Amino acid sequence: MSQTRGPFFVGKDIEWETTADGVRRQILAVGTDLMLVRVDFEAGAVGAVHHHPHRQATYVAAGTFDVTMGLESQRVTVGDSFTAPADVPHGVKAIEAGTLIDCFTPVREDFLARNR
Amino acid sequence: MSQTRGPFFVGKDIEWETTADGVRRQILAVGTDLMLVRVDFEAGAVGAVHHHPHRQATYVAAGTFDVTMGLESQRVTVGDSFTAPADVPHGVKAIEAGTLIDCFTPVREDFLARNR
Numbered sequence: 001m002s003q004t005r006g007p008f009f010v011g012k013d014i015e016w017e018t019t020a021d022g023v024r025r026q027i028l029a030v031g032t033d034l035m036l037v038r039v040d041f042e043a044g045a046v047g048a049v050h051h052h053p054h055r056q057a058t059y060v061a062a063g064t065f066d067v068t069m070g071l072e073s074q075r076v077t078v079g080d081s082f083t084a085p086a087d088v089p090h091g092v093k094a095i096e097a098g099t100l101i102d103c104f105t106p107v108r109e110d111f112l113a114r115n116r
Numbered sequence: 117m118s119q120t121r122g123p124f125f126v127g128k129d130i131e132w133e134t135t136a137d138g139v140r141r142q143i144l145a146v147g148t149d150l151m152l153v154r155v156d157f158e159a160g161a162v163g164a165v166h167h168h169p170h171r172q173a174t175y176v177a178a179g180t181f182d183v184t185m186g187l188e189s190q191r192v193t194v195g196d197s198f199t200a201p202a203d204v205p206h207g208v209k210a211i212e213a214g215t216l217i218d219c220f221t222p223v224r225e226d227f228l229a230r231n232r
Contacts, residue, residue, distance in 0.1 A: 008190045008198045010196055028197040031201060034173040034221055038175075061177050085148060088123075101177075103152065
């Protein structure tokens with residue numbers, strides 16, 4: 001996937017990558033300093049706790065998730081959102097099937113490297 | 117709305133602001149360098165062409181839109197996304213009712229100022 005595409009990114013044309021059992025990911029819009037990533041979860045699927053220096057903000061587009069952010073946990077559903085500050089460990093569990101839209105700054109070059 | 121909230125932002129608790137005929141907006145997650153904003157459009161509603169120095173990436177969460185980005189235009193629908201580079205004029209028209217999730221870096225302090 002090239003970073004020179006855009007400004008429009010057609011979802012149905014973008015490949016999916018399986019990242020864990022019941023979890024698959026699409027790299028959506030990539031621009032200067034910003035990247036959007038869609039992550040779809042089957043019911044019960046887990047996004048394991050991890051951390052990264054990138055700042056992240058996530059919109060719950062579908063489903064219900066239990067989210068752990070540092071020492072806090074909360075159940076979130078469609079229309080809710082959360083932030084993941086730099087280097088704060090975070091993870092999710094899908095209580096029902098759903099979709100998260102992750103936004104990162106800076107761009108997750110590590111994601112792009114896997115697709116080159 | 118305070119920037120000190122978070123990391124969780126409950127959508128149903130966030131006020132809506134009408135920004136144009138048939139257009140209303142919620143400020144969602146606000147973190148360091150990142151802001152998520154939800155904009156709901158009635159069918160036919162217009163987000164007038166505008167520009168800003170903030171970089172923007174937008175996910176189409178519902179509906180269908182005609183998007184103008186600089187000299188390019190494209191029809192987008194659920195699952196599509198686009199970037200708005202700094203200072204590039206952009207606007208949207210909702211072909212059917214829908215929802216856009218805008219992500220900005222840096223934070224749109226101008227949006228927050230209206231809600232303080």
